[in-house]
Structure formats: structure tokens, C-alpha cells
Amino acid sequence: xxxxxxxxxxxxxxxxxxxxxxxxxxxxxxxxxxxxxxxxxxxxxxxxxxxxxxxxxxxxxxxxxxxxxxxxxxxxxxxxxxxxxxxxxxxxxxxxxxxxxxxxxxxxxxxxxxxxxxxxxxxxxxxxxxxxxxxxxxxxxxxxxxxxxxxxxxxxxxxxxxxxxxxxxxxxxxxxxxxxxxxxxxxxxxxxxxxxxxxxxxxxxxxxxxxxxxxxxxxxxxxxxxxxxxxxxxxxxxxxxxxxxxxxxxxxxxxxxxxxxxxxxxxxxxxxxxxxxxxxxxxxxxxxxxxxxxxxxxxxxxxxxxxxxxxxxxxxxxxxxxxxxxxxxxxxxxxxxxxxxxxxxxxxxxxxxxxxxxxxxxxxxxxxxxxxxxxxxxxxxxxxxxxxxxxxxxxxxxxxxxxxxxxxxxxxxxxxxxxxxxxxxxxxxxxxxxxxxxxxxxxxxxxxxxxxxxxxxxxxxxxxxx
Amino acid sequence: xxxxxxxxxxxxxxxxxxxxxxxxxxxxxxxxxxxxxxxxxxxxxxxxxxxxxxxxxxxxxxxxxxxxxxxxxxxxxxxxxxxxxxxxxxxxxxxxxxxxxxxxxxxxxxxxxxxxxxxxxxxxxxxxxxxxxxxxxxxxxxxxxxxxxxxxxxxxxxxxxxxxxxxxxxxxxxxxxxxxxxxxxxxxxxxxxxxxxxxxxxxxxxxxxxxxxxxxxxxxxxxxxxxxxxxxxxxxxxxxxxxxxxxxxxxxxxxxxxxxxxxxxxxxxxxxxxxxxxxxxxxxxxxxxxxxxxx
Numbered sequence: 001x002x003x004x005x006x007x008x009x010x011x012x013x014x015x016x017x018x019x020x021x022x023x024x025x026x027x028x029x030x031x032x033x034x035x036x037x038x039x040x041x042x043x044x045x046x047x048x049x050x051x052x053x054x055x056x057x058x059x060x061x062x063x064x065x066x067x068x069x070x071x072x073x074x075x076x077x078x079x080x081x082x083x084x085x086x087x088x089x090x091x092x093x094x095x096x097x098x099x100x101x102x103x104x105x106x107x108x109x110x111x112x113x114x115x116x117x118x119x120x121x122x123x124x125x126x127x128x129x130x131x132x133x134x135x136x137x138x139x140x141x142x143x144x145x146x147x148x149x150x151x152x153x154x155x156x157x158x159x160x161x162x163x164x165x166x167x168x169x170x171x172x173x174x175x176x177x178x179x180x181x182x183x184x185x186x187x188x189x190x191x192x193x194x195x196x197x198x199x200x201x202x203x204x205x206x207x208x209x210x211x212x213x214x215x216x217x218x219x220x221x222x223x224x225x226x227x228x229x230x231x232x233x234x235x236x237x238x239x240x241x242x243x244x245x246x247x248x249x250x251x252x253x254x255x256x257x258x259x260x261x262x263x264x265x266x267x268x269x270x271x272x273x274x275x276x277x278x279x280x281x282x283x284x285x286x287x288x289x290x291x292x293x294x295x296x297x298x299x300x301x302x303x304x305x306x307x308x309x310x311x312x313x314x315x316x317x318x319x320x321x322x323x324x325x326x327x328x329x330x331x332x333x334x335x336x337x338x339x340x341x342x343x344x345x346x347x348x349x350x351x352x353x354x355x356x357x358x359x360x361x362x363x364x365x366x367x368x369x370x371x372x373x374x375x376x377x378x379x380x381x382x383x384x385x386x387x388x389x390x391x392x393x394x395x396x397x398x399x400x401x402x403x404x405x406x407x408x409x410x411x412x413x414x415x416x417x418x419x420x421x422x423x424x425x426x427x428x429x430x431x432x433x434x435x436x437x438x439x440x441x442x443x444x445x446x447x448x449x450x451x452x453x454x455x456x457x458x459x460x461x462x463x464x465x466x
Numbered sequence: 467x468x469x470x471x472x473x474x475x476x477x478x479x480x481x482x483x484x485x486x487x488x489x490x491x492x493x494x495x496x497x498x499x500x501x502x503x504x505x506x507x508x509x510x511x512x513x514x515x516x517x518x519x520x521x522x523x524x525x526x527x528x529x530x531x532x533x534x535x536x537x538x539x540x541x542x543x544x545x546x547x548x549x550x551x552x553x554x555x556x557x558x559x560x561x562x563x564x565x566x567x568x569x570x571x572x573x574x575x576x577x578x579x580x581x582x583x584x585x586x587x588x589x590x591x592x593x594x595x596x597x598x599x600x601x602x603x604x605x606x607x608x609x610x611x612x613x614x615x616x617x618x619x620x621x622x623x624x625x626x627x628x629x630x631x632x633x634x635x636x637x638x639x640x641x642x643x644x645x646x647x648x649x650x651x652x653x654x655x656x657x658x659x660x661x662x663x664x665x666x667x668x669x670x671x672x673x674x675x676x677x678x679x680x681x682x683x684x685x686x687x688x689x690x691x692x693x694x695x696x697x698x699x700x701x702x703x704x705x706x707x708x709x710x711x712x713x714x715x716x717x718x719x720x721x722x723x724x725x726x727x728x729x730x731x732x733x734x735x736x737x738x739x740x741x742x743x744x745x746x747x748x749x750x751x752x753x754x755x756x757x758x759x760x761x
Contacts, residue, residue, distance in 0.1 A: 010664065011583075014574025017567045018639060019586075025633035026593050028608070029601025036603060253484055258477030267744065268488045271495060274743040275736045276693035278711045282718065283498050283732060286725060294497055326491065334750070358476070387597050390695055394715070416597055423603070424700060432603060439600030447595045454591070 030443075037436035038206055040189045043429045045202045049184055052203035056173060056191060060142070060151060060161035067148060067160040073134055074116035080134060081116065084158070092145060105144045165199075173199070211437035224402065224409070231317065232414045235392075236385040239324030240378060246325060247332025252366060254333075255340045266337075273330035281394035284323045285310065311400055313411035320412050323395055324385065335377055336370065343369050376457035383446050383453075387416045415442055502729035505534065522726040526734055546731055548706060549713035553692050554738060556624055556709060560631045561687040565680060567635050572642035573668045577654075587640075594636040599696045605630050606700065622704050630701065631691055638683050645679040646672060681749040689739055710735050 012019075039045075047055070071084045084092045092106040119131055135152065143150040143158060150158040165173050165182075173182045173191055182191040182199055189205040190198040215225060254265055272280065287293050288309040296306045309319045343366065351361050392398065398410030398417050408421050415438060423435035505519035524531040525542045533540050575587065606621070609630070613620015620626055649672065657667050673680070695711045702708055708716070714731055743750065 011574045011578035011580045014570045014578075015586075018571035018635060021567060021632045021635055022590065022593075024608070025605070025630065026596065026601075026636065029598075029604035029633075030593060030596050032604035032607075033596075033601055250484070250487065253480050256480060258473070259481060259484065265484055265488060267747065268492060270743060270747070271740065272491060274740040275495070276689065276711070276739060278693050278695050278714070279732045279735050280494070282714070282728070283494050286728075287494060287497065326494075383595070389597075389599060390693065394695065416599070420599060420696070423600070436600065436603070439597055442600075443596045446597075447592050450592065450595055 033436045033439055036432055037211055037440050038208060039204050039433050040202075040207050040210075041204050041433045041436075042431040044200065045189050045204050045433075047201060047203055049203045049205070052201050053167070053173065053184075053191070055201060056199050057163065057165050057167060059164045060149070061164045061177065062153075062159060063162050067150075068153075069145070069150060069158045070156055071158055072156075073119040073131060075119045075130075076116045080119065080130075082134070082138065083116075092143075207433070211434045212441070214434060215437055215441060227402075228409055228413055228415055228418050231412070232386060232416075235317075235320060235324065235412075235414060236382050236388075238321045239328055239385050239388075240381045242321065242325045243328030243381070244332045244374070244378060247329040247334075248336050248370070250329070250333045251336035251340055252362060255337060269333055270330050272326055273334075277327060277390050278394050280327060281323065281391050284319075284326070285395050288319050310396055313400055316396055316400055316412050320392065320396060323391065324388075327391060328381065328385070331381075335374070339370050339373055340366060376453050379449060379453040379456070383449050386414070386446060387442065388414065389416045389420060393417045393420070498729045498732050501725055502733055504726055506726070522730040525727050526730045542727075544713065544717050545706065546710075546713065546717075546734070549708050549710045550734060552624070552707060553710035553735075556628060556631075557688045557691040560628050560691045561684045563628065563632060564635050564638055564687045565683060567632065568638040568642050568683065569673065569676070569680070570668075571635075571639045572646050573672060575639070575643050576646040576672075577664070577667075590636040591640055594634075598630075598633055601633075602697065602700050605633075609701065622702055622707060624707065627698055627701055627709075630697055631694075634687070634690065638687065641683060642676070642679060645676055649675050678749045681746055685739075685742055685746060685750065688742070692739065 069084050071082055074081050074083050079095070082094045094106065119127055135155070138152050141152070142161070148160050149162065151161045153159045162176070164177060165175055168174050168181065171183055174180070175182070180193045180197070182193055182197075184190075184203070185192045186205045187207065188198075189202040189207070190200075191202075192198050250269060253259065254262060254269075259265065287295050290296060290306065290308060290311055293309070295309065300306050308315055310316050347365050348361055351365060356364065392412060392414050396410070396412045398413035398421070400412075401408075401410050408425055409418050413421070419435045419438045419442070422431050422438070424430065500513075500515050502522050503515050503518055503520070505517040505521060519534075521531050521533075521540075525540065526546045528542055528545070528547055530539050530541050532538070575583065609619070609621050609626045612626065612629075613623070617623075618625055619629070653671060653675075654667055657671055662671075692709075693711060694709075695715065698709045699712045699715070702712065705713075714728075714735065717731070718728060
């Protein structure tokens, strides 16, 4: 009996936390990622237009006959001042450390500096450390002294600078040196002259479905998406099917009545499942190590050669599949064991009487009765392996690198690990926009696979009957 | 007679085959075990320990020992034990919170019909497929915003990390819900006739009945969080707050891999889950097959 709650609010009470966490942690990131995938966010395009303009306008050049001021840093009882003497009666000073303003307007006054000592840069390590620390703060500062702008140029001098760019109106910047004008181009995300010269940094702008087009065009970044995609499919299918077959063999062997020490076998075969993947992946990469790994020791003992596991694309892929098998089969074995136990024993007895052998019984009874309930699980595992980032990233790291292209992608990179490298990778050129677009595409692929899966297993039907 | 011999030989054969497979499957575990007790810091490719020593274990557990070559007292600069504790703490707290949220939600879905239920369920399971790692940019910004209001909740905190992990609840809501629906409705009806309040039914009837499933969910969440590498590596920077997985990765990439120590740390890291597995093996088989397989 389903309850139509009298108080309409009751079911929502039970669901409150799940709805909040769902919206906050799944829906919001999903929408945000979709939004990013429509922009060019990435290295060189982090700021928005106004922020980028502000940075550009701060750029300075040294005029030909720049004025130069000498300065000292003085110290008294751990109080510091930056001191510039101009004449006997006039000097400029700031007390250090300053708060983090980047512009300082100085007016000339005279204070008594009799008790202050000069802080030298090379007296001893303690003072030079203090000296350097003050300088790093001052480096970012521009000083305005009598209508001139100064910047730190050496350990002892400030020199006069001029701003290079001026703002003509809200959308135009003029270069005072060359008199060329720059305007923001919202399709490329740069301030550009009509002839296409660009100012750095660029800014974030919406570029529509450009990222998606780049993905499908494939080679526009020199990225062999197709290659990675095919390997991802191969890996997901291969590791799932091999794990299923091995798990099934073990399960049917284990469920025959003539096995001694079933419990030991069952626990033993479950151990790979119990070891966290991040650990087993790293252990396996040690085992496959070219010069020290036990795998090569064994191979060279038998065949007198060493196999370049993880160095050669083909062998690396094979190694990945082997590890995928090792990690994946216990789960399959567990499920198969459960399913085989649910097959009525009478069927087997009847078959035996009819003279069916072990193989016959397997192909005619066990396999057909496993096929239907296994299908959703196989698809689910396929989807999981499709995104099995942890294993690939920690086992091979996507290596070996692809030789014929200048990308960070490797031969064993899955789409997901490649996307990770694009977005968070150490290469120094992160392309969040493209990475997000690939993430959305992966999501659509996996989601449609799952919908298909639920259709097969009848999950939706069950909900419709409610 | 012949038949019996044939039967016997088949039995022996299948036993031998299983044994053979077991040895292959467990070789990596054995390999890492002997490497961890080896005194030299290289990979061991013999089949037994050559020079037995506990130095690697002392290094991992933060105990001083004397290096046999240089005669110096060595203490590990890596807080393995702290990382280990962090991981256990984060994984168990996350598992507890996920259990709390998903049992409540599953009960709500099991007992009531309400507006939008079907669509909520479907969107729950489908949007869940979004690779959580790719939402990290958004979650990163979310946490840094949260951190300005509640400092203990932001980036570089365990609370923030746990919050991000709660994104995995929808999957477990489904699992719990499908397990709940195997509980006969007559039990609930009897309780209602006896005048039980809604929450009492949930707390003292449904929850105890679903215990095997709850154990399985706890373990699954624990394993997922314990082995996760990506999310903490993006959110946590403070070395003292790192989780075991990220810490290990850092340890490995920082040095030109020291296998002995790595092996000892691996065993330490694998231990909690193996132990939990051994204890709850029965539940696991039950819960996994019942939760995932539709008859």
C-alpha cells in the first residue's frame, strides 16, 4: 500500500538533505561545466574583459631620459622605512612593511633619521633576507612623486616610468608608443588592432559551440581525439569482457561440488577487489617496470628477451588490459557466484541424466540463465571502466607519449584522463573550456548508455508503475 | 568404476586449475609483501626475502632506525600515519553521512508518492553519471566561496572535502531504495495498524531489516573515498591534511621510487579494507547481488 501522505510536506522532510546535496553537488557543477564549455576559459583567458584591461593599462615603459632616485632602507628597533633623500631639507619616505596598496603618492617632508641604521643587502643573511623581503613587496608598487611615476629598478634605485597604454574610451585602448588602437574582440578573447595584433592577457568570452566543433573536427589542436576515443572504447570493452569471462570460469569452477577448501579460494580471489585501486595500480606499474620488474625477469628467464611494457604503445595497452582484468574479475566472480547459486539444481540433474557433459551443461544451462541478469551489470561495468581514471592515471599515467603529435596525450590515455590533463595538467597550458566540452560529451555518452541499460533491466518500467 | 576415476580426475584437475589461478592472482600481493621486509630499497625479484629487516616498516610508522649503510639515524619526513588517520577519518565520516542521507531519502521514496517523484528518481540516476572529477572547477569555486563565510568549510579542510564526496549519494539512494522494496509491505501495514508513527516505522522496522544493505553501502562508500585520488589532490594542499592516496603518490613521485618503503606503505594502506572485507564477506555477497541484480 502506497501512502498518499496527508501532510504534503512529509516526503519532502525525508528527502530534504538528498535534494540539497543533489542540487548543490551534482546539478550546479554540471550546469557550471556546461557554461564553461561554451567559453574559452583557460591559460591566458582567466580574467574577464575589465580585469584584463586593468592589467594591460598597468604596463609601463621607461622613457628615454628617465629620472632616477636612489633609495635606502633604514632600520631602527625593527621599524623600517624606505628613504629617498632629495636635498638637505627634502626627502621621501614610507614606513615598511606597507599594507598592500599598489600605488603610493609621496610628498616631500623631512624626518629625523639620526637613530636609523642602513639595512644592507649583503651584511649578513638575516639582514639580507629582510632586505629582499621588503623589496619583493615594493616591486609591485608604483610611486608617484611630484607628478612622475617611479618603479623599483635595482637594489638601490627607483626610476621614472610611463604607462604604455591609455584608455581612450570604455572599449578602446591606445598604445602611446606606436599610436595603434586596440579593441576587445569577443570572438577571440583578446584586445586586438584591426590588423590582428594582440595584447596579453586575453579575457574570457563566450565562444558558442566552438569547443565542441574542435572536438569533432579532431585535429584542430593537433589532438588525435579519435585515437584516444577508440582506445577508450577498446579498454572499456576489453577489460569488462575479459573480467567477465575469467570471473565466470572461476565462479563455475568454484560452484561445482568437488572443490576442496572453497572458502579459502573465495577469500583469496576476493583480495584483489579489497585492495584499493590506487595501491594496486602503483604496485602493478612496479611489476611491469622495464629494468627491475618481476614481469620482465620472468619473461627474460623463459624467452631471453625483455618486453618494453609501458614504453611501447602496444605492450602498454596490453599491460593496461591485464591490470584491468586483475582489478575487475573478483566483482564479476561474486555476481556470477550469486547467480549460479540461484539456478535450480534440478536443471543440472536432469541434464546429467540426459547425458550432457560439463561443457554442454555450461553452454546450455549456466550461460543462458546468466546472460539476461548479467547484461545490465556488464553495461554498468563498461561505463565505469570508460571513466576509470584512477587506474590508468596511476598505472601508466597515459604513457607512453604519442610520438607523432605535439599534445600531452599519451597512448594509453582514456578520454577522462586526457580531459584531466587538459584541465588540471602540469603542462602550464590548461584549457578548461575544451576540457569541459569533452566532459559534457563523455557525460552524454555514458548517460545514454545507462538509459539503454535501464531500459533493458526494466528499471524505468518499475518507476512508471508507481 | 571407470566413471568414478573420471570424476575424481576432473575434480583434481579443477582444483589444480583454481590453485594455479589463485597463485597468479595473489602473486602481486606476495611480491609486495616480501619487498616490504627486504633491507635494500630495490625491487625484489627473488621468491623469498633475501635480507630480512624491519627498516621499511619503521620508516612508514615514523619510528627512528639506523641506516645500515650510512650509520645515520633515519626518521621519515613523511607523516604516513597522519595521512592514514586522515583517510580513515574522512572515509568513515563520509560513509556515515551518506548512510544517513540515503536511508532517509530511500525511505521517503519507498513510502510516499508525491509530485515529481518519477522525474526526481530518473534525473537522480542519470545526472549522477556526470564524471564528478570534471565538476571540480565548479566545486572548487563553491568551496572557496563557502570558505569565506565558514572558514572551517572551505578549501584545504576535511569538512569541505567530505561535502564534495556527498555528491555520490544518488547512486546509493537507488541501491537502498531497491533493497527497501524487497521488504514485504505487510510488515509496514501491520506496524501502521498498531499505531506506529512514520519515523518509528523507519527507525525500528525498516532500518534493522535493511542492515545487510547498510553494511554494504558503508563499505562501498568507505572504499570509494579511501581510494579516491583526484578530488583531494585538487582540494587539499596542506601536507598534514593530505589523504593517504595523495600522500603516497607524492611520496612516490618525490623520490626516485623507494620500493621497500612504498611496499610497506601499500600494505598499511590496503589493510583496513581487506580486514573489513574479511569480516563482512557474507553481507557483501548478499548486498551486491541483491542490490544490483534485478530478477
